[in-house]
Amino acid sequence: MSKPKNVVVAQSGGPSPVINNSLRGVIETCKEFSDKFGRIYAGYHGVEGILKEELLDLSAQEEEEIALLRTTPAAGSIGTCRYKLKKGQQEDFERIVEVFKAHNIRYFFYIGGNDSMDTANKVSILAREKGLELVSVGVPKTIDNDVGDAEFKLIDHTPGYGSVARYWTCYIQNANEENAGSSPSDPVLVIQAMGRKIGFIPAAARLADPKREMPVQIYLTESGLSLQEMADRVNDQLKTTGRVIVVVSEGFPVGDLGESKDSFGHTQFSASKQTVEQIVINYLNQAGLKARGSARGQVPGTDQRDAIIYASTVDLDEAYKVGQKAVLIAVEDGDGYMATILRKAGLIYTVEYDKVRLEEVANSERTFPKGWITENKIDVTNDFVKYARPLIGEDWVSVPILGGRMRFARFKPVFAEKKCLEYIPQAYRK
Numbered sequence: 001m002s003k004p005k006n007v008v009v010a011q012s013g014g015p016s017p018v019i020n021n022s023l024r025g026v027i028e029t030c031k032e033f034s035d036k037f038g039r040i041y042a043g044y045h046g047v048e049g050i051l052k053e054e055l056l057d058l059s060a061q062e063e064e065e066i067a068l069l070r071t072t073p074a075a076g077s078i079g080t081c082r083y084k085l086k087k088g089q090q091e092d093f094e095r096i097v098e099v100f101k102a103h104n105i106r107y108f109f110y111i112g113g114n115d116s117m118d119t120a121n122k123v124s125i126l127a128r129e130k131g132l133e134l135v136s137v138g139v140p141k142t143i144d145n146d147v148g149d150a151e152f153k154l155i156d157h158t159p160g161y162g163s164v165a166r167y168w169t170c171y172i173q174n175a176n177e178e179n180a181g182s183s184p185s186d187p188v189l190v191i192q193a194m195g196r197k198i199g200f201i202p203a204a205a206r207l208a209d210p211k212r213e214m215p216v217q218i219y220l221t222e223s224g225l226s227l228q229e230m231a232d233r234v235n236d237q238l239k240t241t242g243r244v245i246v247v248v249s250e251g252f253p254v255g256d257l258g259e260s261k262d263s264f265g266h267t268q269f270s271a272s273k274q275t276v277e278q279i280v281i282n283y284l285n286q287a288g289l290k291a292r293g294s295a296r297g298q299v300p301g302t303d304q305r306d307a308i309i310y311a312s313t314v315d316l317d318e319a320y321k322v323g324q325k326a327v328l329i330a331v332e333d334g335d336g337y338m339a340t341i342l343r344k345a346g347l348i349y350t351v352e353y354d355k356v357r358l359e360e361v362a363n364s365e366r367t368f369p370k371g372w373i374t375e376n377k378i379d380v381t382n383d384f385v386k387y388a389r390p391l392i393g394e395d396w397v398s399v400p401i402l403g404g405r406m407r408f409a410r411f412k413p414v415f416a417e418k419k420c421l422e423y424i425p426q427a428y429r430k
Helices: 019-032 046-051 063-071 090-102 114-129 161-182 200-208 227-241 276-287 313-332 382-392
Strands: 005-011 037-043 055-057 105-112 135-140 188-193 216-219 244-249 295-298 337-343 351-357
Touching (some): 005 019, 005 046, 019 063, 019 105, 019 313, 046 055, 105 114, 105 313, 114 135, 161 188, 161 200, 188 200, 188 276, 200 216, 216 227, 227 244, 227 276, 244 276, 313 337, 313 351, 313 382
Parallel strands (some): 005 037, 005 105, 135 337, 188 244, 188 295, 216 244
Antiparallel strands (some): 037 055
8 A cells, every 4th residue: 555645735826815714625635535645735835835845834733723724814824926837937847846756745736716727737747747646636716706717617606706705795885885974075986896807806896785776886897988988977877866986997997007017917906006996086086077076986905805804604615615625636536627616507506516627727717798797887787696696605704813803823834844955936036
């Protein structure tokens, strides 16, 4: 009988309120198969940690801390990164294989979005080429909900999205109270949503008002509207309701933002010189409002993906189970898959957990369905509401409190002993 082989689990890209519960799902399920899996390590700060041979020993952590991952948001536990393994960086790929061989790593779980699935796929292919028997499995994650295909057949939704949708459900309810009270002086409230140019996050604002009783207008990048058309629609609304809440995608076309990009080539809207929200506010105020007062705005930041108190209990459970499924795939099916969530047909929301080949989802990008945008282009349809409503759950998550402060998981800095020479990732060399 062969000896158990070691595991590396890592995360990449922007985190979510529930990402650590997928990590917990991987850890706890691996421990159930002690005959298959040996030491469990985390690539500290994703693939960068693997390249630097910084492997956090998760097997050395207290069970209580592992359990606390359920309600520990974002990526503070094992870190994340935005390091892209590009085609020409052959030394990086070979370094990963070198580190895996040195530490008897035969299982690799990568938690992330479409770019992360591409990385997991590339590592899988290279390992085979180098004669390393590696099982590489992806665990989906992204608040943008843009992994998969237009028909939702590869994956129905990604862990993380349900929680950010719940965040926006609550946020818009609060914002409506603010706008209703201050509308004599501030009749227009402009709120910018994350999601780059994909509309799933701003669309979630509709969940705050499914009966359309609030004066909410939603501007997705996919709507194709201009600033002038936005101003016209805002003023039309002001004539009838006297106030408007404008939810606008951070990728809505408003001209030059002085954009900065990450290593994946994605625009970093929150790190650009200007925000869409500020440009919209300036434009509306300069164009003139059909009401007394001014437009003002808000830009929720990374709290959209780290506010555990807004996490969806449905999202938390599914994040854990998709981590579990990834380990079962490694045991039962082997290399080259991503765990996936598929919605079952029927009136009552239920899902099943399955698998899809990594190459099918690597670098895929699902856009917001045009059929879910209303004819006036400033709202989303009831079909979207029907799709998204079950994902936000019914109740508040229970977060442990100690001394009046939230109690998050805190891992001891126990790392695997380094066995390879020091290495600088290729992208960081001058």
